[in-house]
Every structure is written in structure tokens, then in C-alpha cells.
Amino acid sequence: MMEIQEELTLENQLEKISSLLPRGYRFVTMTVVDDGEGFDIFYHFDLKYKLETLRLKLPYGASLPSISKAWFAALIAENEIQDLFGITVTGLDIDYRMHMLLAEDAPVAPFCRVPGVGVSALKVETKSEGGAL
């Protein structure tokens, strides 16, 4: 079973994750789970074949600070999270603005339990008919 090595907060997320680089960790990926009450953001790192997972609980509508300044490899995962869950990731080096994987007319935040629930109001353009909202 997966162990959570550390619980992160929005206040200490960047500091804790940046500290892993000089300690020899390798970025593996990020996973997001919509548990119905908010998002679980998992940061997976590898050190000598051991997977270390850090978790950040993100409320719906909150923005997620990007870790791509410290871990460039996270850039693609963070853009994917923006696309699929509608979470606004701030401070991205390259921001595809929710259209890295999804086309212009694709459903908004299709991986959310309630489609579009995590999307900040600024980025959503609701449609009169069709679409996810």
C-alpha cells in the first residue's frame, strides 16, 4: 500500500518540495484525486527505488502553486492537471491555459466528479448548450 511520507500545506509546499532536489530525489510524477470534498494532490518522488509520496489537500476553487521552477519535469504534469481537473496552477513556466491535452471545444475539467467543480471562475466560459457545465 502507498505510504504518505509527508502532508503538505499551501504555505510550506514549495519549500518542502524544493528541498528534495539537493537530497538526491528524482521527480516521478503528480497524481490528482477528486475525493468529492476537494482534491488530493500527490507528489511522487524516487530515491534509490523507494517511492516517496507527499500529499497536499487542496480545496475546490483554490489555486495550486507550480513547482516547475524547482522541478522542470513537473511542468507537463501540472498542465495536465489544469486540463483534466480545472485546477488553476500559478507560476507555470509554460502555461497551456487548460488546452495542452484538450481541444478548444472539449468538456471543461472532465476528470472532476462534478465536471467543472474545481475550475476558477476566471477561466471558465460557460456555454449556453452542450459542454460540461
Added chain:
Amino acid sequence: MSMLIPYGPQHPVLPEPLQLRLEINDEKVISAMPVIGYVHRGLEKLAEQKDFQQDTYLIERVCGICSFIHSLTYCMGIEEMMNIAVPPRANYLRVVWSELHRMHSHLLALGLLADAFGFENLFMQLWQTREHVMDAMEATTGGRVMLGSCCIGGVRKDIDPAQAKFVLDQVAKVEKELKELVPVLLDDYGVKQRLVGVGVLDPQAAYSRGAVGPTLRASGVRRDHRMTGYCAYGELGFEPVVRKECDCYARTDVRVGELHQSIDLVRRALAKLPDSELKTPFKGNPSGEVAVRAEQPRGEVLYYLRGNGTDKLDRLRVRTPTFANIAPLLGMLVGCNLADVAVIILSTDPCISCTER
């Protein structure tokens, strides 16, 4: 003055739709930005709507090249969640099919690389050799790419002595033909001119940018997830193939080394194939969460699974090796000649269908 070139998504040497927006100045690449999303299918979401047994076969379709290892990794995750012990024979058979998949994937990748640097005859010869591996998979499972042989708790199919002999004959043919092809691939003057010193990824950048598989090992980092001994790798003994040159040539050399290694692993696995059941029966539904990893031909794959005690998973997440190799690829392209872009991309053996799921 710099200009922007849209490289792909339809390009003669790209087997799948990938676009790179290249900023170039006098034939030198200044920056590269990937544009993907042409083959996104939402398979992770679909997996949440199927039951966890059906997902075994759905997940196999994430990729049309390393399909078996996708279903294997997924099954390993469910087995960990449900405490299912896989019978020894099934573990050895999983190694056999995994290594056959690695062989056909590496031969495919080397052929595409040869095509990228304009050696079409070598491309066709490598793909002809690949056919022996495809025949071995068809003879043992009935499928050439989608084997459908892995299941939760073990495997669905056995390899009998006659089939084992056929597989050994096929890998012997591959080995014989590689003796003729590898010198062309690694020693030919024209080929070396296209590969040596091109697309350099230093060890520090490879590691910090999260590179995996041959892309990481060709930069001198000794890391292969088979070292953890999953399935029967721990009993068969295993050492990663590592090169230190960090360029396209090193990545090619690593794949050639791994082809020979896979031949050896198939032989040893079939020689030591233990007698046991093929599958452990189980009841119930998965609950809890796991993150499992395995080594695909392109590198480490990660599956995150969260079960809720029903027959449907709450979440299934796949991080494929090409997804991890995009960031390192962008670093390799900076400063290269425009003419080398295709070779550098193909040296990482990208699989876009995998990446986008």
C-alpha cells in the same frame, strides 16, 4: 533573426502526432515547446467506469507497443491491494512476455531511428527481424501486440514445451540477425556521423528532469526498475545496461545492449520455468491506494490506483515513460541543428499514444 517552425504533427519521420514549436536562428534550435493532445482518449476516466477486471484489458490498450507491461503493472497494483500472491510459473511467464515486448519495441525504435537518419534499408531489415518476435508472441498467446495473457492473480495462458522451443528458435533467429545488423547500426561511418555527439543530455540534467529508461541509462545513470526484482527478475539476476556518452549514439547502444539482455532473460526464464498453477483465485473488490512501478521498454511506468471496496476504482492514473521523457527532450533540443531534431526525438523512442492516454 529567429523564426518559429511548427515541427509536426504530421511529419515524415514522426510515427505519431507530436508537434514541436521550434524557435530557430540560422538552423540552430533556440527553444522547443511541445504541442500534444492529438490522440488523447481519456482512458483513465473510462477505466473508472469499467469494473477492475475489465480494466486489465482496457489498460492493455493504452499502448500498441508495450501493451503487455501496461496490463502487468496494473495487475501488480491490484494484487498488492488485495494481497494476492502470484504463482511462480506465472511470474516467469510474465517475464518472458515482458522481454519479448521489450525486444519488439526496441527493434521498432531502432528501425524508426534508422529511418530518421535516412537509412531506409536498415529500417526494413530491423523490422523484418522484429517479425520473429511478433511470431513468438502470436504462437504463445494468439495475439501479436495485444496479448491478453495477463490477468489479476497470474496469467491466462501457459507456454507448453513445444511453444517454448518455438520461442527459443525465434529469439535465436533474432540473435543471429542482430550479429549482422548491429555492426551497421553502431560502427557505420555515416550512422555515427548522425548520432555521436548529437542530442547530449548530461547525467545531472537527465536525473533532475526526470528522464527514465534508455534515455536515463545512456546518460550514465544506473537505474532500471527491474533491479527491484518484481515478477521473477530477482531470481533471474539482472544488471542494467548503462552508457556514459549521453548522446543519441549512447541511447542506441543501450537499446542494442538491452536486446541481447532480453534474449538472455527469455532463455533463462524458459529454462527455469517452474511447475505451478497459473493463477491464484481471489474474491472481493480492491480497496485502499497503491502506486506501483515497472520497467517498460521506454522506461519506468507508474500506476496509481485507488479502490473503494466496490468493483469500480475511484481513480486510475498512469504516468508513462514518454510523459517523463518530454522535459529531458526539450533540453536536448536546445542548441542542436534543425536537421538533427528528428534523430534526437526518435532517439528517445517517443510513444505519444501512451503519453496522452
